[in-house]
Amino acid sequence: MTSTLARAQGSATAIRWPGSSLWSQIMILTERSLGALIRDPQIILFGLLQPIVMLFLFTQVFANLGSTPNFPPGISYVDYLVPAVLVDNAVQSSLQSGVGLVEDLKNGVVSRLRSLPIQPASMLVARSLSDLTRGVVQVVVILLLATTMLGYSPGGGFGGMAASLFLALMVGWALGWVFLAFGTWLRRAEPMQNISFIALFPLMFASSAYVPVADLPSWLQVVAQVNPLTYAVDATRAVALGFANTSAVVPAIVICSIITAAGVIFAILGFRRPL
Amino acid sequence: MTALMPSRPDDRQPMIEAIDVSKTFGSVCALDSVTLSAPRGSVLALLGHNGAGKTTLVNILTAMTPLSSGTARVAGFDVATDARKMREVIGLTGQFASVDERLSGRANLVLIARLLGADRKAAKRRADTLLEVFDLTGAAKRLAKTYSGGMRRRLDLAVCLVGSPDVIFLDEPTTGLDPSSRINLWEIVETLVEQGTTVLLTTQYLDEADRLADTIAVLSDGSVVASGTAAQLKGQVGQLSVTVTLEPGHDPVAACVALERAGMAPAIGSDGVTITTPVGASKELATVIRVLDDDGIEAAELAFGEPTLDDVYLALAKKTAHQPA
Numbered sequence: 001m002t003s004t005l006a007r008a009q010g011s012a013t014a015i016r017w018p019g020s021s022l023w024s025q026i027m028i029l030t031e032r033s034l035g036a037l038i039r040d041p042q043i044i045l046f047g048l049l050q051p052i053v054m055l056f057l058f059t060q061v062f063a064n065l066g067s068t069p070n071f072p073p074g075i076s077y078v079d080y081l082v083p084a085v086l087v088d089n090a091v092q093s094s095l096q097s098g099v100g101l102v103e104d105l106k107n108g109v110v111s112r113l114r115s116l117p118i119q120p121a122s123m124l125v126a127r128s129l130s131d132l133t134r135g136v137v138q139v140v141v142i143l144l145l146a147t148t149m150l151g152y153s154p155g156g157g158f159g160g161m162a163a164s165l166f167l168a169l170m171v172g173w174a175l176g177w178v179f180l181a182f183g184t185w186l187r188r189a190e191p192m193q194n195i196s197f198i199a200l201f202p203l204m205f206a207s208s209a210y211v212p213v214a215d216l217p218s219w220l221q222v223v224a225q226v227n228p229l230t231y232a233v234d235a236t237r238a239v240a241l242g243f244a245n246t247s248a249v250v251p252a253i254v255i256c257s258i259i260t261a262a263g264v265i266f267a268i269l270g271f272r273r274p275l
Numbered sequence: 276m277t278a279l280m281p282s283r284p285d286d287r288q289p290m291i292e293a294i295d296v297s298k299t300f301g302s303v304c305a306l307d308s309v310t311l312s313a314p315r316g317s318v319l320a321l322l323g324h325n326g327a328g329k330t331t332l333v334n335i336l337t338a339m340t341p342l343s344s345g346t347a348r349v350a351g352f353d354v355a356t357d358a359r360k361m362r363e364v365i366g367l368t369g370q371f372a373s374v375d376e377r378l379s380g381r382a383n384l385v386l387i388a389r390l391l392g393a394d395r396k397a398a399k400r401r402a403d404t405l406l407e408v409f410d411l412t413g414a415a416k417r418l419a420k421t422y423s424g425g426m427r428r429r430l431d432l433a434v435c436l437v438g439s440p441d442v443i444f445l446d447e448p449t450t451g452l453d454p455s456s457r458i459n460l461w462e463i464v465e466t467l468v469e470q471g472t473t474v475l476l477t478t479q480y481l482d483e484a485d486r487l488a489d490t491i492a493v494l495s496d497g498s499v500v501a502s503g504t505a506a507q508l509k510g511q512v513g514q515l516s517v518t519v520t521l522e523p524g525h526d527p528v529a530a531c532v533a534l535e536r537a538g539m540a541p542a543i544g545s546d547g548v549t550i551t552t553p554v555g556a557s558k559e560l561a562t563v564i565r566v567l568d569d570d571g572i573e574a575a576e577l578a579f580g581e582p583t584l585d586d587v588y589l590a591l592a593k594k595t596a597h598q599p600a
Binding site for chain 1 (some may be wrong): 283300334337338340341359360362363365366367370373374375376379382388390391392393397401405434438439518531
């Protein structure tokens with residue numbers, strides 16, 4: 001073994017590569033995360049569990065909501081619900097970005113990568129991109145189930161579905177960066193899971209996601225009106241249903257962009273802190 | 276041997292160098308004026324218990340943690356100002372850096388090679404060479420999480436060698452390994468050092484430092500309390516000892532008197548039936564037996580003690596306490 005080692009390590013054959021560009025670092029690391037996801041698709045399955053349960057449960061439980069006075073006329077509850085489930089999926093799976101990063105921090109993978117001559121931010125961008133890819137898969141699965149099994153057929157048609165998919169992914173991308181930022185500062189998974197469970201889960205209910213805001217108790221209406229998720233859900237729903245009034249879309253995009261920018265800045269700052 | 280080594284312009288420059296390095300976390304002083312150095316192709320061992328400051332020092336030398344004061348250079352690069360260049364020529368293992376458990380052994384190696392700038396083909400070639408060298412070819416496609424402890428360590432070391440580093444940092448490389456894997460790893464390290472690699476290793480085992488290190492620095496509470504070759508340290512702080520357990524009915528005090536007469540410095544153990552005495556060399560075991568036998572004292576059991584890290588610590592603590600303030 002020693003002679004082979006000498007050959008591998010000896011100065012005559014010493015291998016030195018020129019280093020990689022930021023772009024290739026991001027691509028290589030994204031490929032790494034996606035590779036792990038393909039070999040171990042549990043994360044996708046578990047991520048899909050809650051949205052799918054909600055989809056099937058709520059369409060049964062709240063089926064009659066479609067006939068209440070505050071409900072948009074002529075729209076089935078399934079068509080009303082699916083865009084909200086897309087946003088819920090984005091919200092729930094964004095936590096996974098932070099958890100994945102914390103895992104890499106804990107098991108020493110981040111240390112290994114940081115010991116290499118690469119840009120540390122490439123690890124964050126790669127994580128974000130691979131989670132975005134996972135998000136696309138999950139949203140497509142939800143849309144396929146909803147259209148084939150629950151008769152989801154929104155007024156916006158295929159274009160509306162595509163636009164709602166795009167908006168939901170944008171929400172997931174923005175919140176993903178928020179959890180990446182939490183991950184770099186907290187460096188523990190439990191507090192992030194608590195934030196997700198205590199803040200995001202109730203916020204989904206205190207929004208226009210499952211019932212029209214006007215049907216909520218008055219104090220919850222106040223919360224719903226300042227809840228960014230209301231904008232996200234309203235925008236996603238408006239494009240899916242093909243509403244002429246898409247005034248919620250611009251605020252949703254603006255809010256998402258601001259949250260993404262803040263997340264990126266705090267994530268990079270947090271990641272720079274010594275390990 | 277020296278003549279055969281390729282001469283390099285910076286051969287005399289230390290490859291690892293810390294001058295007066297201190298690190299404070301808030302009000303806690305983790306490292307206090309640490310100075311040490313290692314020339315090219317040598318092994319520097321950091322010996323110390325958990326919390327002694329080993330990891331902090333390695334984190335500073337690898338530019339993972341900024342230092343509070345002092346200067347540190349690795350491979351000639353100042354870690355505070357030239358970290359990126361320095362990273363091109365170092366490798367990390369153990370708790371400092373780990374393999375990705377969700378990737379196969381081969382994928383781990385390919386990943387690092389590609390990040391270092393190798394194209395896919397070159398990266399795979401490098402991975403296969405290292406897999407062969409480290410006897411992992413058969414397990415190349417298995418996920419790293421299915422590896423045994425010894426295989427993991429070998430993969431870890433292989434990953435750290437992908438870019439042919441000049442300096443490698445090994446964190447407790449043999450903790451938890453079976454004896455044959457342990458010796459196997461030691462041999463690998465020795466070969467690397469022959470090739471001119473400079474190694475910094477942390478360990479809790481004196482025998483490991485003894486076998487591999489050219490210089491040992493003992494860290495305690497953030498300070499280097501002793502440094503030198505293994506032989507120097509043993510002479511300075513630790514010593515061999517013999518522990519005698521007496522047969523029932525025999526007087527430990529009488530045994531002590533007998534041993535003192537032979538010029539030894541025995542002490543009665545807290546249990547009242549064992550006596551421990553430092554000895555200069557292993558052959559003095561025979562002297563202990565003879566002296567006790569001459570006085571008709573019967574030993575039920577004799578145990579031979581090598582100096583341990585604890586002995587080193589105890590001796591050093593005693594020495595520090597006796598120093599005038």
